[in-house]
Amino acid sequence: IGKGCGAMDYLVVEDSARAAALWRIRADGAGLSGRSPEGKPAYAGWEDAAVPPERLGSYLRDFDALMAEFGLTGMPYGHFGDGCLHIRIDLPLDQPDGTGVFRNFLFAAATLVAGYGGSLSGEHGDGRARSELLPLMYSPDALALMAAVKHTFDPDNILNPGVIVDPVPLDAQLRVPAAPVLRRSLALAYRHDDGDFTQAVHRCTGVGKCRADNSATGEVMCPSYQATREEKDSTRGRARVLQEMINGSDVTGGWRSPEVHEALDLCLSCKGCASDCPTGVDMAAYKAEVLHQSYRRRLRPVSHYSLGWLPRWAKLASAAPRLANALLRVPLLGPVALSAAGVDSRRNIPPVAPRTFRSWFDENVPSAAGGAGDEVVLFVDSFTNYFAPEAGIATVRVLQAAGYRPRLTAGQQCCGLTWISTGQLDAARRILGKTVTSLAEFAGRGVPVVGIEPSCTAVLRSDAVELVGGVDAERIAVTTRTLAELLTERGWQPPSLAGRHVVAQPHCHHHAVMGWSPDAQLLRTAGAELVRLGGCCGLAGNFGVEKGHYGVSVAVAEQQLLPAVRDADPSAVILADGYSCRTQLADLTARRGIHLAQLLADQLPAGTSEC
Numbered sequence: 227i228g229k230g231c232g233a234m235d236y237l238v239v240e241d242s243a244r245a246a247a248l249w250r251i252r253a254d255g256a257g258l259s260g261r262s263p264e265g266k267p268a269y270a271g272w273e274d275a276a277v278p279p280e281r282l283g284s285y286l287r288d289f290d291a292l293m294a295e296f297g298l299t300g301m302p303y304g305h306f307g308d309g310c311l312h313i314r315i316d317l318p319l320d321q322p323d324g325t326g327v328f329r330n331f332l333f334a335a336a337t338l339v340a341g342y343g344g345s346l347s348g349e350h351g352d353g354r355a356r357s358e359l360l361p362l363m364y365s366p367d368a369l370a371l372m373a374a375v376k377h378t379f380d381p382d383n384i385l386n387p388g389v390i391v392d393p394v395p396l397d398a399q400l401r402v403p404a405a406p407v408l409r410r411s412l413a414l415a416y417r418h419d420d421g422d423f424t425q426a427v428h429r430c431t432g433v434g435k436c437r438a439d440n441s442a443t444g445e446v447m448c449p450s451y452q453a454t455r456e457e458k459d460s461t462r463g464r465a466r467v468l469q470e471m472i473n474g475s476d477v478t479g480g481w482r483s484p485e486v487h488e489a490l491d492l493c494l495s496c497k498g499c500a501s502d503c504p505t506g507v508d509m510a511a512y513k514a515e516v517l518h519q520s521y522r523r524r525l526r527p528v529s530h531y532s533l534g535w536l537p538r539w540a541k542l543a544s545a546a547p548r549l550a551n552a553l554l555r556v557p558l559l560g561p562v563a564l565s566a567a568g569v570d571s572r573r574n575i576p577p578v579a580p581r582t583f584r585s586w587f588d589e590n591v592p593s594a595a596g597g598a599g600d601e602v603v604l605f606v607d608s609f610t611n612y613f614a615p616e617a618g619i620a621t622v623r624v625l626q627a628a629g630y631r632p633r634l635t636a637g638q639q640c641c642g643l644t645w646i647s648t649g650q651l652d653a654a655r656r657i658l659g660k661t662v663t664s665l666a667e668f669a670g671r672g673v674p675v676v677g678i679e680p681s682c683t684a685v686l687r688s689d690a691v692e693l694v695g696g697v698d699a700e701r702i703a704v705t706t707r708t709l710a711e712l713l714t715e716r717g718w719q720p721p722s723l724a725g726r727h728v729v730a731q732p733h734c735h736h737h738a739v740m741g742w743s744p745d746a747q748l749l750r751t752a753g754a755e756l757v758r759l760g761g762c763c764g765l766a767g768n769f770g771v772e773k774g775h776y777g778v779s780v781a782v783a784e785q786q787l788l789p790a791v792r793d794a795d796p797s798a799v800i801l802a803d804g805y806s807c808r809t810q811l812a813d814l815t816a817r818r819g820i821h822l823a824q825l826l827a828d829q830l831p832a833g834t835s836e837c
Contacts, residue, residue, distance in 0.1 A: 413514075498738055614805055640661060654693060681736075
């Protein structure tokens with residue numbers, strides 16, 4: 227078959243794992259090809275022309291020459307076996323003459339495929355995109371017959387006007403040229419989209435993977451759609467609303483449009499789309515930008531001050547933790563205070579730890595700069611420091627057992643995540659900028675920065691470069707590691723977990739930004755019987771705590787997490803590195819989740835660490 231169509235070579239793949247990886251590329255082809263080989267946005271428009279399979283090789287060579295003539299590139303992705311070419315092309319639609327290039331190229335491409343005895347649309351139909359080209363493929367008599375049938379059954383031209391019969395020009399209603407470039411006064415850099423919010427939201431090409439069932443794939447996107455089954459709650463639906471906002475067509479109120487805020491309200495900011503959407507849509511970033519632009523220098527929802535400023539309140543509470551915890555348990559007082567703070571009454575606020583992690587570290591870990599072991603610096607997030615010091619203590623024990631010498635920054639720092647998720651991006655930049663400065667000396671020397679809380683680690687790996695920028699932020703992004711990444715890179719042999727059944731709920735940001743494969747590798751090396759869940763826990767930081775989100779939060783948890791916990795043996799370990807994941811478990815079940823460091827530290831032989 228390969229030689230018959232003029233191909234230079236071909237390969238038969240029999241290994242099932244390798245075949246699955248190739249099929250994954252094909253399944254995501256429409257999204258992956260949304261960026262051309264030149265790194266430019268690539269568009270549909272000439273997407274599924276087909277020729278007789280035996281003529282495919284010659285057609286592809288002529289098509290490549292045509293692309294080169296117009297200075298265009300694109301990545302073909304199938305169905306070559308049927309002589310059909312799927313491709314998205316980096317047509318310069320954002321340039322002044324882009325519409326003209328689009329029109330001229332499509333007429334030239336249609337002439338080429340017709341000359342090979344092919345079809346303009348091998349699979350998808352002609353529609354508005356190609357109806358004007360049909361005279362290159364059909365005779366005037368054939369087109370007249372089609373028109374006669376259309377006019378007989380639809381004399382008032384109600385059904386699909388401008389399609390096939392009396393077509394509108396193929397370049398008359400293009401969405402991208404109608405969208406203005408939006409670069410001014412943005413909070414985030416949008417480094418991969420030329421600093422243009424318009425280009426970023428137009429990454430969505432409507433593939434609709436955000437609507438797919440992810441229960442068997444280990445993916446996250448899109449938990450809100452899985453809960454509501456409403457298109458407006460999908461990544462694609464939200465992208466379309468943002469595109470309309472920029473165009474000013476159906477959505478006319480700009481950043482503060484009710485339609486925009488309604489569409490984004492149930493976005494969990496899980497970042498699942500950032501990795502699972504083949505076009506690289508990052509709806510969490512877009513939501514943060516919208517909230518930033520909408521409320522900049524304006525009064526915000528009360529939850530932005532209560533939950534968005536949580537690290538500040540936690541620091542204050544840690545000065546008198548017993549008093550703070552007691553006040554929250556006072557009948558009426560605690561619930562009234564939480565309601566006034568925009569927190570759903572069905573939520574339980576975790577107690578502040580009686581002792582911060584940093585105070586434990588200062589008393590128990592040798593401070594000598596020249597001590598034994600390779601230096602690492604722990605990034606102590608607010609959740610670990612004020613609410614869950616046990617996760618930090620376990621991380622120290624494991625690092626010491628692996629031959630590392632943990633250190634801390636001079637003072638407590640914050641990644642600004644709660645400010646980011648509530649769109650307080652000016653404050654987040656200041657807070658995160660201080661953190662970048664505190665870590666810069668370590669990163670400059672190549673000292674690994676080890677995160678404990680996945681979401682905060684993800685900020686150092688990605689958001690810091692987008693929000694703060696500069697050489698220091700880039701170095702920190704490169705040197706930051708999760709515990710599992712650091713240990714697997716070192717080739718450390720973990721303590722045995724043979725016979726231990728582990729049900730793991732990876733944090734969404736962990737999955738999206740760092741990837742959870744090192745964690746799975748470490749657990750399997752330890753001999754654990756691992757079940758990895760996909761989807762989101764449903765709490766997603768401040769989302770599931772806010773009034774109005776409780777029902778969706780629980781519905782998301784019911785997708786995978788809660789059924790898996792109910793079915794798990796009582797002896798099974800529920801692994802949840804994310805503090806919000808552990809909080810959701812504590813709120814909705816009788817089970818408790820633990821951090822990977824705690825699981826490993828509990829198996830270490832006595833005397834393997836200095837603490």
